[in-house]
Amino acid sequence: MSRAALRIVVVAGFVFLYAPILSLVIYSFNESRLVTVWGGFSTKWYGELLRDTQILEAAWISLKIAFLAACLSTILGTLAATALARHGRFRGRTMLGGLVTAPLVMPEVIIGLSLLLLFVAMESLVGWPAGRGLTTIVIAHATFGTAFAVVVIQARMVALDRSLEEAAQDLGARPLRVFFDVTLPGLAPALVAAWLLAFTLSLDDVVIASFVAGPGSSTLPMVIFSKVRLGVSPEVNALATLVIVAVTVVVLAAAWISARRPATDAGPH
Structure with missing residues (x-):
């Protein structure tokens, strides 16, 4: 393949990936309520978004759930990874490995349905969890977040x-102190990556949350999905644009920090 043809393929790939996102951002500033008809430049939908209590409440619920689920996933994932990586062969190792990796290949519909049946059975047997809500969503998200x-x-x-x-x-350090003082600092990059991955997966999930959510615990993806089913609203475009901007800022900040680290490490000590 010639260099010109390669450039054309690369440009076409970027257009295919990012043209819909660019279109969404442009139409978030549309004056018209019709998202496919340009009615002039306006930022009124951002103001409408900030006054939409349903979306704001759902966003706050999603952030709380994602934070708790990410923390729980990282803790459980560290314990399971330690057992699998440091303790050789032990009774139940194969079962543990299968249990922690099963959510990676299992359809989300199956995970959501099985967790719903589990919560219903637990409520009838031990009285906990009492109904579906934030607690059940956190447990469900931590279940598949731990696998990652x-x-x-x-x-x-x-x-x-x-x-x-x-x-x-x-x-003379005891094993527990070695783990906290030596092993965990060495695992810090992986812990941060695992936490961010679990946080993102939880924030993005709509299928599993739909099974285990209850009244008053609708997450942001659930609210957006319900709105989109009735037609794309300019408020949804504005919300998506804000999310894109936030993700872009985080990615650029991470790239800037990574680019500066070698120069910092090469300096005098």
């Missing part, structure tokens, strides 16, 4: 230099 966290953290844990841990033990 295990993959990220286990890969990092296998690559760690165990001689540092052995040196700490030779100096």
Whole structure:
């Protein structure tokens, strides 16, 4: 393939990926309520969005659920990754590995339905959880978030230099202190990546949350999905634009920090 043809393919690929996003951003400033008819430049839909209590409440609920689910997923993923990466073969290892990786390949509809049946059975047997709501959504999101966290953290844990841990033990440190003072700092990049991945997956989920949510616990994706079914609203375009801007800022900040780190590390100590 010639260089000109390669450039054409690359440009066509970028247009295919980003033209719909650019169109969404442009029409978020549309004066008209009809999202496919340009009626002039206006920012009124951003004001309407900030006055939409349903969307704002759903966004706050989604952020709370994503934060809690990400924290729980990271903790459980660290424990499971430690068992799989550091304790060799033990009874139940195969079952543990299968349980933590099953959500990676299982359809979300099956996960949501099975969790719904589990919560209903638990409520009838032990009285908890009492109905469906924030608690059940957090548990459900942590269930599949843990699977992704295990993959990220286990890969990092296998690559760690165990001689540092052995040196700490030779100096008299107990295993628990070695884990918190040596192992966890080495896992920090993987822990951050696993937390962000679980947070994003939770914030994006609509299928599983639809099964386990109850009255007053509708997440932002659920609200957007319900609005889109009745027709795309300019407020949804404005909300999507704000999300795109927030993600872009985070990505650019991460790239800037990564670009500065080698220069900082190369400086005098």
